[in-house]
Amino acid sequence: MQGRLLPPVNNTIQAFPENGWQEEFALARNLGLDYIEFIFDGDNYARHPLMTKEGLREIQSLVQEHDVRILSVCADYFMTHPLHRGTLEERTARVKLVQALLRNCATLDVGNIIIPCVDISQLQNETEIHEFKIRLGECLPVAEDCGINLALETDLGPEAFTRLVRDIGHPFLKINYDTGNSASLGYDPVVELGSYGRWITDVHIKDRMFGGTTVPLGEGDADFPEIFSQLDRMNYNGIYILQTARKQPGLEQETIKDYLDFIGKYLP
Numbered sequence: 001m002q003g004r005l006l007p008p009v010n011n012t013i014q015a016f017p018e019n020g021w022q023e024e025f026a027l028a029r030n031l032g033l034d035y036i037e038f039i040f041d042g043d044n045y046a047r048h049p050l051m052t053k054e055g056l057r058e059i060q061s062l063v064q065e066h067d068v069r070i071l072s073v074c075a076d077y078f079m080t081h082p083l084h085r086g087t088l089e090e091r092t093a094r095v096k097l098v099q100a101l102l103r104n105c106a107t108l109d110v111g112n113i114i115i116p117c118v119d120i121s122q123l124q125n126e127t128e129i130h131e132f133k134i135r136l137g138e139c140l141p142v143a144e145d146c147g148i149n150l151a152l153e154t155d156l157g158p159e160a161f162t163r164l165v166r167d168i169g170h171p172f173l174k175i176n177y178d179t180g181n182s183a184s185l186g187y188d189p190v191v192e193l194g195s196y197g198r199w200i201t202d203v204h205i206k207d208r209m210f211g212g213t214t215v216p217l218g219e220g221d222a223d224f225p226e227i228f229s230q231l232d233r234m235n236y237n238g239i240y241i242l243q244t245a246r247k248q249p250g251l252e253q254e255t256i257k258d259y260l261d262f263i264g265k266y267l268p
Contacts, residue, residue: 001014001036001037001039001074001204001241001242001243001244002016002017002021002024002036002037002038002039002074003015003016003017003021003024003039004242004243004244004246004252004255004256005024005027005028005031005252005253005256006020006021006023006024006027006252007249007250007252008246008249013214013245013246014039014076014243015039015041015042015076016038016039016040016041016042016048018042018044018047021049022058022062024036025062025063025065025066025068026066027253028066028068029066029067029068030253031253031256031257031260032260033068033256034068034069035068035069035070035071035072035239036068036069036070037070037071037072037073037074037114037202037239037241037243038050038070038072038073038074039073039074039076040073040074040075040076040077040101041075041076041077041079041080042077045077045097050073050101050104050105051100051101051104056104056107056108059108060107060108063108063109069109070108070109070110071109071110071111071112071239072110072111072112072113072114072151072202072239072241073101073105073110073112073113073114074114074116075098075101075113075114075115075116076116077097078094078098078115078116078121079116079118079119079120079121080120080121081094082094082117082121082132083095083098083115083131083132083135083136083139084117084123084128084129084131084132084135085121085128085131091131091135094135095135095138095139098113098115098139098142098150099138099139099142101113102139102142102143102146102148103142103146105146105148106146106147106148110148111147111148111149111201111239112148112149112150112151112174112176112201112202112239113143113148113149113150113151114151114152114153114176114202115136115150115151115152115153116153116176117132117152117153117154117155117156118153118154118155118178118181119155122154122155123154123156123164129164133164133167133168136150136168136170136173137168140168140170140172140173143172143173144170144171144172148172149172149173149174149201150172150173150174151174151175151176151201151202152164152165152173152174152175152176153175153176153178153181153204155181155185157187158187158188158191158192158194158195158196159195161175161192161195161196162195162196165196165199173199174199174200174201174202175196175199175200175201175202176200176201176202176203176204177192177193177200177202177203177204178203178204178206178243179203179204179205179206179207179222179224179227180204180205180206180207180208180214180220180222180243181204181206181208182222183207183208183209183210183220183221183222183223184208184209184210184211184212184213184220184221186210186211189223189226189227189230190226190230193227193230193231193234194230197230197231197234197236198234200236200238201238201239202238202239202241203231203236203238203239203240203241204241204243205217205240205241205242205243205244205259205263206222206243206244206245207219207220207221207222207224207244207245208220208221208222209221214244214245215245216244216245216247216259217244217245217259217262217263218262224263224266225266228266228267232268240263240267242256242259242260242263244256244259
C-alpha cells in the first residue's frame with residue numbers, strides 16, 4: 001500500500017504521501033515488490049498525480065524506470081465523500097470524479113479501483129444500498145470502457161455482500177477482500193470466500209483483533225493459514241497488497257521485510 005515504505009503522513013496509518021511519493025518506487029524495487037497500490041484521497045484531489053497530465057506522465061516514467069507497476073488504486077476519498085450520501089449535487093459530482101479517475105487510470109496498467117464502504121462510509125441500511133446501486137450504475141459503463149474493475153470493500157456480511165454484487169450483476173464489479181477487517185468483524189473466511197470468492201480481484205493483507213484495530217501480522221485474529229488455503233483452493237490469481245500495521249517510525253522498510261517473510265510461507 002502506498003506510503004508504507006515512507007514515514008507516516010501527519011501520524012496517520014494511511015494517507016497519500018504528497019511529499020516524496022516518487023521515492024517509494026525505488027524502495028519497492030529494492031525489496032522485490034512488484035507493484036504499489038496508489039491511494040487517492042484528500043480534499044486537494046485535483047492536484048493528485050492521478051488527476052493531472054504531468055502526474056500521469058511522471059508515474060509512467062517511474063514505472064518504466066523501476067519496473068514497479070500500479071495495478072490498483074485505493075480510492076479512500078470516497079470514505080469521506082461516499083457515493084450514497086450527500087445532496088444530489090454532491091452525489092452527482094462524486095460519480096463524475098469516479099468516471100474521471102477511471103479514464104485517467106486507463107492510461108496506466110491499473111486493473112482495479114477500490115471503493116471503500118467501511119467505517120464512516122459503511123452501507124447502513126437498504127436506502128443507502130439502493131442509492132449506492134444507482135450511483136455505481138452510472139460508473140460501471142465507464143469502468144467497462146476503460147477495462148478497469150470497480151472493487152468494493154464493505155463490512156457487509158457474506159450473504160448481504162454476495163447479494164449486493166449479484167443484484168448489480170456487472171462484469172466489471174468485483175470485490176476487495178480485507179483479511180484484517182473480516183477478522184475484526186468476526187467473519188469466517190471459509191464462509192466469506194465460499195460465498196463471494198469468485199469476484200475477488202484484490203486482497204488487502206492486514207491483521208486485526210476481533211472488535212479491535214490493526215496490529216502486526218500474526219498478532220491478531222486473522223486466520224492466515226485458512227485464508228490462504230481457501231484462496232489457493234479457488235485458484236485465486238489476483239493481487240496481494242500489504243495494508244499492514246506500522247511499527248517503529250524510521251524502520252518502515254525493515255517492517256515490510258518482516259511482513260514479506262511472514263506471508264512468504266503461505267504463498268506458492
